[in-house]
Amino acid sequence: xxxxxxxxxxxxxxxxxxxxxxxxxxxxxxxxxxxxxxxxxxxxxxxxxxxxxxxxxxxxxxxxxxxxxxxxxxxxxxxxxxxxxxxxxxxxxxxxxxxxxxxxxxxxxxxxxxxxxxxxxxxxxxxxxxxxxxxxxxxxxxxxxxxxxxxxxxxxxxxxxxxxxxxxxxxxxxxxxxxxxxxxxxxxxxxxxxxxxxxxxxxxxxxxxxxxxxxxxxxxxxxxxxxxxxxxxxxxxxxxxxxxxxxxxxxxxxxxxxxxxxxxxxxxxxxxxxxxxxxxxxxxxxxxxxxxxxxxxxxxxxxxx
Amino acid sequence: xxxxxxxxxxxxxxxxxxxxxxxxxxxxxxxxxxxxxxxxxxxxxxxxxxxxxxxxxxxxxxxxxxxxxxxxxxxxxxxxxxxxxxxxxxxxxxxxxxxxxxxxxxxxxxxxxxxxxxxxxxxxxxxxxxxxxxxxxxxxxxxxxxxxxxxxxxxxxxxxxxxxxxxxxxxxxxxxxxxxxxxxxxxxxxxxxxxxxxxxxxxxxxxxxxxxxxxxxxxxxxxxxxxxxxxxxxxxxxxxxxxxxxxxxxxxxxxxxxxxxxxxxxxxxxxxxxxxxxxxxxxxxxxxxxxxxxxxxxxxxxxxxxxx
Numbered sequence: 021x022x023x024x025x026x027x028x029x030x031x032x033x034x035x036x037x038x039x040x041x042x043x044x045x046x047x048x049x050x051x052x053x054x055x056x057x058x059x060x061x062x063x064x065x066x067x068x069x070x071x072x073x074x075x076x077x078x079x080x081x082x083x084x085x086x087x088x089x090x091x092x093x094x095x096x097x098x099x100x101x102x103x104x105x106x107x108x109x110x111x112x113x114x115x116x117x118x119x120x121x122x123x124x125x126x127x128x129x130x131x132x133x134x135x136x137x138x139x140x141x142x143x144x145x146x147x148x149x150x151x152x153x154x155x156x157x158x159x160x161x162x163x164x165x166x167x168x169x170x171x172x173x174x175x176x177x178x179x180x181x182x183x184x185x186x187x188x189x190x191x192x193x194x195x196x197x198x199x200x201x202x203x204x205x206x207x208x209x210x211x212x213x214x215x216x217x218x219x220x221x222x223x224x225x226x227x228x229x230x231x232x233x234x235x236x237x238x239x240x241x242x243x244x245x246x247x248x249x250x251x252x253x254x255x256x257x258x259x260x261x262x263x264x265x266x267x268x269x270x271x272x273x274x275x276x277x278x279x280x281x282x283x284x285x286x287x288x289x290x291x292x293x294x295x296x297x298x299x300x301x302x303x304x305x306x307x308x309x310x311x312x313x314x315x316x317x318x319x320x321x322x323x324x325x
Numbered sequence: 326x327x328x329x330x331x332x333x334x335x336x337x338x339x340x341x342x343x344x345x346x347x348x349x350x351x352x353x354x355x356x357x358x359x360x361x362x363x364x365x366x367x368x369x370x371x372x373x374x375x376x377x378x379x380x381x382x383x384x385x386x387x388x389x390x391x392x393x394x395x396x397x398x399x400x401x402x403x404x405x406x407x408x409x410x411x412x413x414x415x416x417x418x419x420x421x422x423x424x425x426x427x428x429x430x431x432x433x434x435x436x437x438x439x440x441x442x443x444x445x446x447x448x449x450x451x452x453x454x455x456x457x458x459x460x461x462x463x464x465x466x467x468x469x470x471x472x473x474x475x476x477x478x479x480x481x482x483x484x485x486x487x488x489x490x491x492x493x494x495x496x497x498x499x500x501x502x503x504x505x506x507x508x509x510x511x512x513x514x515x516x517x518x519x520x521x522x523x524x525x526x527x528x529x530x531x532x533x534x535x536x537x538x539x540x541x542x543x544x545x546x547x548x549x550x551x552x553x554x555x556x557x558x559x560x561x562x563x564x565x566x567x568x569x570x571x572x573x574x575x576x577x578x579x580x581x582x583x584x585x586x587x588x589x590x591x592x593x594x595x596x597x598x599x600x601x602x603x604x605x606x607x608x609x610x611x612x613x614x615x616x617x618x619x620x621x622x623x624x625x626x627x628x629x630x631x632x633x
Binding site: 167172180252283293305 | 344464481565568569577592596610
């Protein structure tokens with residue numbers, strides 16, 4: 021590191037980051053097969069669509085137009101120009117609703133996964149470093165979380181507190197915290213015995229310093245893997261809850277609630293459910309695939325298989 | 326061994342107590358139940374009467390004590406909507422749920438164990454990769470999306486199968502397929518990995534070296550050992566998975582089991598039903614898991630040594 025920084029044309033921090041990202045992408049492209057590349061591209065498209073939803077959606081997602089109710093997508097008999105993927109029972113544009121739903125689904129899932137990472141990661145770190153009573157307590161909580169099917173807790177919480185955005189995000193955030201906690205604690209216990217930690221302790225580093233400066237950096241890669249795998253679990257949980265009618269209050273739509281609400285119109289207007297259902301399928305497929313790839317490429321043991 | 330079982334039972338009791346307590350405080354903290362029951366059109370005087378009637382004027386600790394006593398007495402309250410005892414409602418729902426679950430688990434075992442073994446034996450040929458692709462798909466498809474696609478295809482488009490309800494054997498097909506698709510995907514992957522682990526063990530080399538036929542090596546030595554791991558995982562996970570899966574599948578196919586009851590109660594805010602339903606399912610899952618744990622601890626000393 022020092023020889024680069026003291027060289028004649030030392031690259032600035034952002035420049036270095038761009039270069040690192042660029043070479044990361046290059047390596048990724050070189051090392052993967054076409055299926056992984058294709059899913060990565062699809063993932064990128066989904067992210068861009070989610071980010072740009074307010075700008076590219078042709079209609080207000082909640083604007084009703086009773087004159088153009090239940091119109092099929094373009095190309096089918098009775099379609100109405102402008103409504104590319106048709107309209108629902110209140111004349112709302114399916115394409116616009118799907119784009120906004122996608123945005124919400126992805127955003128809520130990311131936030132939930134980040135909360136889970138922060139909560140689970142810090143509890144796991146605390147348990148691993150402190151040991152003793154705090155460790156027993158935290159691991160007891162983990163055992164309880166594993167013992168009770170989370171769908172039940174989610175059902176109860178949302179029924180009691182109502183389907184507001186903060187409630188939903190909190191529920192999704194605590195859904196999988198125990199996975200981060202277990203992995204973090206396990207890694208901490210393993211790292212604690214390593215010579216470099218002993219050396220740090222011998223030279224008088226405080227517990228905090230050891231935790232943040234020496235142990236945390238080594239936790240990044242296992243946590244990134246769980247994070248990715250978790251996003252797809254959270255998307256599944258969110259869309260399942262929304263589908264069951266226990267997500268955000270209408271008219272705000274996520275993909276799951278579009279499928280749930282459209283269920284009643286399936287015989288006469290199947291496009292209302294087909295479009296969001298296929299989108300959910302696509303997202304979970306992409307995220308699962310990326311999670312699998314990430315896990316396989318970081319797990320040395322699996323490489324021999 | 327005895328110590329191991331006691332340890333498990335103590336842990337189970339603590340977990341159950343935490344859940345019972347959590348459910349009680351969650352329902353109390355979210356507002357006064359009277360307002361949910363009666364709605365807005367209630368005068369102040371009547372509201373006070375109802376609060377006294379339901380015993381909600383007592384301190385929270387007194388209420389908690391009463392709640393524990395009533396649970397111990399087997400008195401689980403009365404549905405706010407159906408005006409019937411919660412225990413009666415739950416009893417009606419257990420049968421259909423069990424029917425669905427047992428069918429789904431049977432189908433799962435029949436398909437995923439052979440599929441996983443084949444995927445392990447032929448892991449480098451097209452057969453192995455095809456099986457694993459299907460397993461991946463089954464894992465990536467949310468079960469409600471699969472259910473919707475099945476209903477659209479087989480009920481509305483082809484008109485072969487009923488889209489909801491209970492009755493004829495035909496009613497079983499789509500719910501069982503949806504519920505087992507997810508289990509099959511997971512268990513096939515797991516069987517394959519367990520088989521691969523066993524296949525690389527030294528005792529298999531020994532078995533081959535002493536001249537056993539390949540068939541005997543695989544079925545007698547490899548599969549038997551892999552099955553121990555497979556069944557223990559199935560035992561530990563099935564209860565939790567079943568609870569989560571049947572909530573969705575029962576709701577979609579209006580299969581009047583426990584899962585559908587929970588969702589309906591959550592949407593209608595029928596708290597006594599929801600509260601007891603959640604407790605009953607959670608306790609059932611924990612009981613089953615503890616039993617499986619203890620059984621495996623008895624059967625396989627490695628398990629209890631690793632965990633203590």
